[in-house]
Amino acid sequence: MKCSRWQWHLDEMFVKINGERHHLWRAVDHEGEVLESLVTKKRDKKAALKFLRKTMRKHDYPEMIVTDRLRSYGAALKDLGANHRQETGRWLNNRAATSHLPFRGRERVKLRFRRMRSLQKFAVIHASVCNHFNSERSLTSRTIFKLNRAAALSEWRGLCTA
Secondary structure: OOOOOEEEEEEEEEEEOOOEEEEEEEEEEEOOOOOEEEOOOOOOHHHHHHHHHHHHHHHHHEEEEEHHHHHHHHHHHHHOOOOHHHHEEEOOOOHHHHHHHHHHHHHHHHHHHHHHHHHHHHHHHHHHHHHOOOOOHHHOHHHHHHHHHHHHHHHHHHHHHH
């Protein structure tokens, strides 16, 4: 398991399921990989605590947690004893907010969701596929990027045939 302990970006987005508003919570690491996603009906301390416990159980405690100014995060982190690790700011959480954009496009193509379970499954699968093909394009040369992309694609084809 890859350890991503340096910095997490937490964000939530609104998703409508059968006309009802639900919340998709997502944790993104400092490299842009989606660590965890969770769908809840409410956006309160209890939901934030459930999301943080689930994420920290899998990935351990990060050194810093970047959030928006939602008070549920602060209350949940205070219960966990990690409120000193939280950092909020106006544009600090852009990494998590921009990770929602491809998800919104896929959501429009799928023409909305009908159940919370289908949204949860879609979010997990979408994150794993994006993480598999995600490579920091700006940090590598074109030839290395193309080699890494070809390796990821051949590995993906091998997984699909199995």
